[in-house]
């Protein structure tokens with residue numbers, strides 16, 4: 122069980138302030154949704170928390186250790202990141218690509234063994250890619266490629282998942298499937314997740330907590346039930362929002378007709 126903590130974080134990109142004075146603890150058992158309009162800085166913040174983009178100010182710690190002082194291999198055993206875009210340009214098989222998730226757990230020049238290959242086949246099955254193992258990644262559809270990237274993340278087996286729009290390219294059934302898998306991992310294995318999402322209702326349904334980025338360095342965060350309401354979402358998206366109460370809880374939609 123690992124905790125990622127940041128305090129007093131200031132992050133900017135290309136002259137745009139993403140967050141200032143940002144404090145967040147990703148504790149085991151929490152599933153955070155990261156919400157904000159296009160260009161608000163969700164990807165940049167996720168990349169900063171993964172140690173891929175420097176912060177201007179503040180600290181990021183993995184347990185009690187400064188993230189920047191840890192070897193990348195050690196970081197990769199704890200933090201896994203699903204990038205926003207899945208583009209496979211080199212011709213490799215689906216199985217070999219999934220196995221890249223095992224790299225942080227192998228020593229230099231060590232090849233994947235039978236256990237890794239069995240785990241990879243299980244991970245492919247878990248994302249509904251049975252029968253794809255020997256296919257080339259270059260011919261995958263957008264949703265198949267997305268599910269393959271998620272399988273590689275499962276194989277990496279991190280306790281902190283930083284997810285950039287994990288449901289991109291997925292049909293409704295696979296959206297639910299992937300969100301349930303993240304939820305099960307968070308609850309069942311005491312992992313934690315921070316996931317950029319454009320579908321507020323996926324956040325309402327699955328996330329225990331929400332971070333909102335307002336695109337000018339301002340942010341707020343807290344339990345989902347307290348954070349999601351018409352006012353906060355109208356401010357976030359600069360768009361009128363209507364709340365509908367379903368048996369499963371409140372859901373939010375753009376108000377009005379066409």
Ligand SMILES: Nc1ncnc2c1ncn2[C@@H]1O[C@H](COP(=O)(O)OP(=O)(O)OP(=O)(O)O)[C@@H](O)[C@H]1O
Nearest residue numbers: 134135137157158159160161162163164165166205
């Ligand atoms: N390498 C870069 N060079 C110049 N500008 C950049 C770069 N990376 C990001 N930006 C800009 O920084 C801002 C934040 O980008 P970011 O991708 O973090 O936003 P986002 O919230 O993830 O957006 P989206 O919801 O559209 O994916 C955007 O205005 C983007 O154009």
